Amino acid sequence: MARQINYEKLDAVKYSTMKLIAENGSQGATISEVAKHAGVSAGYLYTHFESKDALVDQLITDIYGEILKKLIVIGKQEGTIKDKLATFIRSFMRLADEDPVRARFLISLAHDERFLKEFILEDPHGVFEIAEKVLVMGKTEGFFREDLIVQELLLIMLNLPISCMYYGFMVGPTEIKADMSNRIVTLCLSALR
Numbered sequence: 385m386a387r388q389i390n391y392e393k394l395d396a397v398k399y400s401t402m403k404l405i406a407e408n409g410s411q412g413a414t415i416s417e418v419a420k421h422a423g424v425s426a427g428y429l430y431t432h433f434e435s436k437d438a439l440v441d442q443l444i445t446d447i448y449g450e451i452l453k454k455l456i457v458i459g460k461q462e463g464t465i466k467d468k469l470a471t472f473i474r475s476f477m478r479l480a481d482e483d484p485v486r487a488r489f490l491i492s493l494a495h496d497e498r499f500l501k502e503f504i505l506e507d508p509h510g511v512f513e514i515a516e517k518v519l520v521m522g523k524t525e526g527f528f529r530e531d532l533i534v535q536e537l538l539l540i541m542l543n544l545p546i547s548c549m550y551y552g553f554m555v556g557p558t559e560i561k562a563d564m565s566n567r568i569v570t571l572c573l574s575a576l577r
Contacts, residue, residue: 396422406488465522476545477565494546540575
């Protein structure tokens with residue numbers, strides 16, 4: 385008989401992992417610490433994930449999936465590439481207010497060498513393919529400068545908003561005000577022109 389999966393426990397494990405990594409870095413989130421924080425046994429974790437790296441990989445895959453879903457939804461909306469990119473950037477800024485733990489985890493990933501090597505350079509999720517399509521759309525509409533390349537587009541559209549979230553967490557209240565969000569959108573879009 386197949387074992388029933390307790391999704392509430394798995395969600396608690398994932399949330400605890402994100403929280404511990406966001407607070408202490410990847411090394412500060414051991415399997416035993418995650419288990420303790422999630423209220424499960426380490427053995428329970430090992431029945432679902434072969435290692436901490438496998439757990440983190442699943443979290444990264446989940447986050448990529450969320451980002452790609454946002455991109456697909458935004459891509460299907462009416463409007464110019466400028467409007468669509470502004471919507472995408474604002475979704476990052478809202479994340480800081482709506483789910484600070486997930487936002488801080490995303491910030492820690494953006495500064496994690498292993499993540500950058502495995503998930504950006506090897507690109508198992510097709511981020512560069514999507515960015516290439518966005519680049520073509522932006523150049524076709526005349527919004528992007530002609531010498532813009534995919535790596536710059538990703539840096540501006542992902543790293544700059546993530547860095548702004550980090551800055552917001554470090555210097556002030558976690559709430560990203562609408563005016564600050566608009567300034568970040570303007571900054572990012574200006575860098576693409």
